[in-house]
Amino acid sequence: MSTDTQARTGVYEVMFLAGQAAAASFGDLVAHINHLIKRANGEVIAMKKWDERRLAFEIDKQKRGVYILAYLSMPTDMVAHLERDVQISDQLMRVLITSADHLTEEEMKANDDRTGLDTEAKLKAEQGDAADSEGSSKARLGAPEQAASMDQDADADVDADLDSDEDED
Numbered sequence: 001m002s003t004d005t006q007a008r009t010g011v012y013e014v015m016f017l018a019g020q021a022a023a024a025s026f027g028d029l030v031a032h033i034n035h036l037i038k039r040a041n042g043e044v045i046a047m048k049k050w051d052e053r054r055l056a057f058e059i060d061k062q063k064r065g066v067y068i069l070a071y072l073s074m075p076t077d078m079v080a081h082l083e084r085d086v087q088i089s090d091q092l093m094r095v096l097i098t099s100a101d102h103l104t105e106e107e108m109k110a111n112d113d114r115t116g117l118d119t120e121a122k123l124k125a126e127q128g129d130a131a132d133s134e135g136s137s138k139a140r141l142g143a144p145e146q147a148a149s150m151d152q153d154a155d156a157d158v159d160a161d162l163d164s165d166e167d168e169d
Helices: 020-024 026-039 076-088 105-110 114-137 145-168
Strands: 009-019 043-059 062-075 092-099
Touching (some): 026 043, 026 062, 026 076, 076 092
16 A cells, blocks of 8 residues: 555636736746746746736725736645745735636647747836936936926016017007
């Protein structure tokens, strides 16, 4: 009689919810999700960004969130570990894990957009780098540009009023 028991594996549909702050560094967010999945001995079948939308109610003072949908194969006893790791995580706000037995592997793979996730992560990183370099090169003293241009418009209006007053005299 053998005492070896094999861990049962299941296929799961997992929806991760991240806040706007975590989504700003999208590449780090995806890497963090992959790390949590590996900790749960899971294997990613498919993953994609599902949506970015306003939340029905505030969660941790966040009004908007980014949803990432993943299909995983992992041991059934590790589901609770993944949920606990997400609850501890600073980058993720919520997770919903459901069984995906009703889907075939081809249907799951049809939702795979990991290359799109990588592309979006690179684009957001480039935009962040461009914004950082632009912000540092435009250091100024004094009033903001918009306020300065509004002051110039106001000065022009006053000059026009003075010219019209002089014409009346």
